[in-house]
Amino acid sequence: MTGGAAPITGRRPGGPVLELRAAGRVHGEGPRRVRALAAVDLAVASGEFVAVMGPSGSGKSTLLHLAGGLDAPSEGEVLVEGAPLASMRPSTLAALRRRSVGYVFQEFNLLPGLTAAENVAFPLELDGWGLRQAGAAARSVLAECGIADLADRRPEDMSGGQAQRVAIARALVGPRRLLLADEPTGALDSKTGSTILELLRDRADRGAAVVMVTHEARFAAWADRTVYLRDGRIAGSTGPSDPAALLGTVDAGAP
Numbered sequence: 172m173t174g175g176a177a178p179i180t181g182r183r184p185g186g187p188v189l190e191l192r193a194a195g196r197v198h199g200e201g202p203r204r205v206r207a208l209a210a211v212d213l214a215v216a217s218g219e220f221v222a223v224m225g226p227s228g229s230g231k232s233t234l235l236h237l238a239g240g241l242d243a244p245s246e247g248e249v250l251v252e253g254a255p256l257a258s259m260r261p262s263t264l265a266a267l268r269r270r271s272v273g274y275v276f277q278e279f280n281l282l283p284g285l286t287a288a289e290n291v292a293f294p295l296e297l298d299g300w301g302l303r304q305a306g307a308a309a310r311s312v313l314a315e316c317g318i319a320d321l322a323d324r325r326p327e328d329m330s331g332g333q334a335q336r337v338a339i340a341r342a343l344v345g346p347r348r349l350l351l352a353d354e355p356t357g358a359l360d361s362k363t364g365s366t367i368l369e370l371l372r373d374r375a376d377r378g379a380a381v382v383m384v385t386h387e388a389r390f391a392a393w394a395d396r397t398v399y400l401r402d403g404r405i406a407g408s409t410g411p412s413d414p415a416a417l418l419g420t421v422d423a424g425a426p
């Protein structure tokens with residue numbers, strides 16, 4: 172589907188694209204204090220696709236927010252391409268988030284009134300790409316996602332599954348090195364879900380680092396590694412062969 176596409180080249184081919192070092196996150200104070208994440212060590216290399224599983228409330232979304240610089244850890248540190256996010260100037264962090272990181276979150280956050288192609292081109296235009304070049308890149312990634320026919324449609328005229336696919340195209344557009352996806356298959360039927368997994372796998376194979384939260388072992392099976400979270404801590408991890416086996420070894424609560 173994406174044969175012949177250029178590799179996504181890295182600035183630091185040796186080191187991990189994403190690194191969490193003893194990262195923790197506490198919300199609130201006193202009786203309202205909630206620990207969302209504790210002492211998480213995780214490194215994701217270029218070319219690697221990591222699935223994150225765990226019960227509801229186990230810290231999966233918090234981990235992705237920290238990884239993408241959308242939230243800061245209370246303890247420990249987060250590095251993207253070797254650079255600690257905490258010591259970046261706000262403008263540098265904003266540029267990194269815009270340019271190098273692709274996010275697919277549960278809320279699609281498409282801009283109403285803009286077509287699918289305009290929504291997908293928008294982050295590139297913010298980053299200084301010309302209209303024509305950004306539009307061409309947007310249409311090409313929409314085609315990769317199998318939704319070229321939605322290019323001129325606005326979010327208000329799409330189904331939930333269509334909007335989700337446009338949001339995924341927007342996350343993939345441009346030379347992104349780190350892709351973060353929080354249950355990207357949530358609103359999709361299983362055939363479309365597999366298409367999205369194929370796309371994420373392809374990006375990893377071309378050099379991106381991919382971290383995806385999922386509740387489904389059959390989707391985690393596309394990853395190189397599955398990390399299982401419980402109560403904000405890494406409770407186990409496994410290779411690609413059998414995430415279901417891991418789920419049997421830790422008491423998997425209902426998602």
Ligand SMILES: Nc1ncnc2c1ncn2[C@@H]1O[C@H](COP(=O)(O)OP(=O)(O)O)[C@@H](O)[C@H]1O
Pocket residue numbers: 198199205206207208225226227228229230231232233234
């Ligand atoms: N902004 C916040 N304020 C207070 N508690 C939060 C906040 N965000 C997350 N939490 C809490 O942190 C824990 C982990 O949340 P989250 O990372 O969303 O888990 P998951 O994505 O695995 O369901 C939960 O107990 C949640 O209620």
Ligand SMILES: [Mg+2]
Pocket residue numbers: 231232233353
């Ligand atoms: Mg979540």
